[in-house]
Amino acid sequence: MSTAIAWIDGQWGTAATLNLPLDDRALLLADGLFETVLVRNGQPQLLQEHLKRWNSSSALLGMDPPPQRDTLETLIQEAIQRSQLSEADGALRLNWSRGSTPQRGIGLPAPGHHRFWLTLQSCTPTFSAVTTITSRHERRNTSSRLSRCKTLAYGQSIQARREAQEQGADDALLLNTAGALCCATAANLLVRRRGQWLTPPLSSGCLPGVMRGRALAQGLAKETELTAEFDADDLAVLINSLSCRPICSHDGQPMATTTAAAELWQSLLD
Template sequence: MTASQPQDSIAWIKGKWGRPAELELPLSDRGLLLADGLFETVLIDHNHPCLLDAHLRRWDESADLLGMAPPPKRSWLDPLIQEAIERLGLEQMYGALRLNWSRGDGSKRGIGLDHNPADPSRHRFWMTLQTHTPTFQTVRTWISRHEYRHAYSLMSRCKTFAYGQAIQVRREAQQREAEDGLMLSTNGSLCCGSSANLVVQRHGQWLTPPISDGCLPGVMRGQALKQGLIKEQSLSAEPQPGDQWLLINSLGCRTISQVNGEPLTNHGNGEAFWRSLLLSHSEQ
């Protein structure tokens, strides 16, 4: 597979390149069996992985929180990522890079872990890269009545393989003729979308729920906080007049036009907000 024969996606695992559907993951991998793993999704723009240091920092911190071995470092990843970009032939297109880190093969059946320190040689890394178009469309949303983000769970603070809850949140929203779902925290506050952080503009100030309300510490959210563009504040589920609500992640920013059937009149420009976070960042 070469740059002269561009594909929609490419993957790498254990020194092998191929399409994601062609490569193999052992059936004994805990990431497959138990969703026992972490991943990061990184935007590729003009052959450059955007905010990669921030993604890898969260990856490291999450592995430490969950008692996993440290994932691969940037010095090892950089040439692999660049080769993936070249093999896929992205040129001027955007891409979505996914870096995966599982706890690897279990020593026995079940969920138990041994008492030895986490061994990186027993963990497993693989990655995928596919073409991507950043998403900025407006969406109708529904606040889930069944699924909640746990305010105190370590899992809420990590981007793990376990996306069953998010799938059900979006499924519930689609059954209500909405495109995406929102979740409340177990403490009753509004938390996030199914796969994105929530940002609300209210009375001229951008707000986002704090990590203590159970939301994932998103990279774009972190950029906005670092630049002083938003501040953390617990939010109720009821929009206020003049609110603008956005769902933001590394791959796009969607403006919320409706919550539980009630329209939001201020649609604003989520794309401009998202792009400002990328343009203002200069990564070494």
Template sequence: MITGIAWSEGIWGEPDSLHLPLSDRGLQLGDGLFETVLIRDGCPQLLNEHLARWCISAGQLGMRNPPAQSQLEALIAEAVERANLNQGDGALRLNWSRGSSQTRGLDAPTEIKPRFWFTLLPWTPTFMPIDVIISRHERRNADSLLSQCKHFGYAQAIQARSEARVANADDALLLNTKGDLCCGTAANLLVHRQGAWLTPPLNSGCLPGIMRGKALKLGKSAEHWLGNALQFGDQALLINSLGCRPIQRCDGLSLVPCSEAETLWHSLL
């Protein structure tokens, strides 16, 4: 598989060959939700957890329920076959837009048909150490319902990542609107401090990440406020469904090297 594969409204094709109507609210307004699922040796990992979060988020935002798991499993299996990923790894992105509207404006029409599409691209989970900064310009809104959902609007994360690149770093950590460490641009934050792995609580504004949730459920991590900066003696990781990257430096502060990132990540699948 070179360019990946996509499906939209019953049509298969390459991601660049399929199109959305210009009236789609996901395209116009970022009005939609998505899930990114790891495919390993042809099998979607933690699919139940991803789809549960998807449905919860749709309910929170007043959207209709996404497609049923039985429908998705058949489509995913066919996508894996078409992409020849039975023995490989990939990143599956499931997209759920509120749909097309024939009128402009923010208000969603009461009669509107939501739209579903997905892409499957080759992906190798990554565990390489990174340097980060704490963004000076972007903050997660601890009180916003959107912070609890994996929605289409990633402009803030893009800006924070760009800020990190200008500072010769790989990624950025985000404080929340109350000034506490919250998360990375596209991953949850785990910090090993005082003998335990800790992660900010959900009311910090961090996304309820799937791997974060598994670490809590299995007792490998606990919720705890982390303050406004990483500390000397900390180990730190940015973790999501597609990898787990140790933080080696934050704003120039060298952290304790972490050699268990890959082992921890695999233990959560």
């Protein structure tokens, strides 16, 4: 029986029992980053790719470098043992904030006070089909540095998902500030068109997702601008480290779905 586990400031416990200080900028300002890593049979998957993005994002946002891989691997392996996930799937979340600050406001504090914590819980990868809409209220900013980083600030995604659910859909697709298709609330978009998987370029404002990056590196997908409307014969999936979900309906119109979402996702782990 697996157990959810957490670590912060040298203490092990659960996410419900451990504490984040009330003056941490993660809590006050969502000033931080995170990575969600699949754990499969006791091993973190694509950890190097996640840490590369984590470090790049930290540098881009002017944060201190996150903990090194050697330090992380020791904590991750202990978390896996404590949670009894050595033969199961789990979701590992690595968090990095700018830390506690005694001052009010958004001014940057002195470096050297960043805070790291992690959580790990059981999680089953998901491949079921979803219905989507195009958000009418939220758009991805093509020029913002934040669009290129997996930050703690998910307010826009929450509101877009809320908008979808109010219309009876599962999720929302976000256009960017130029009006092109960009991504979903918590996943990258892959579109199968005339036999080729396509995905918006990073210049669209989409997150540089790890699974998206794998699809490009393996030659399974290529980058291209996608207009706001799907073509009649398009197939589409929403993909991230924990899922690959075909879109079966968009804005109330049925779409053909791929039957190989799980196989596509698995091929990117290999």
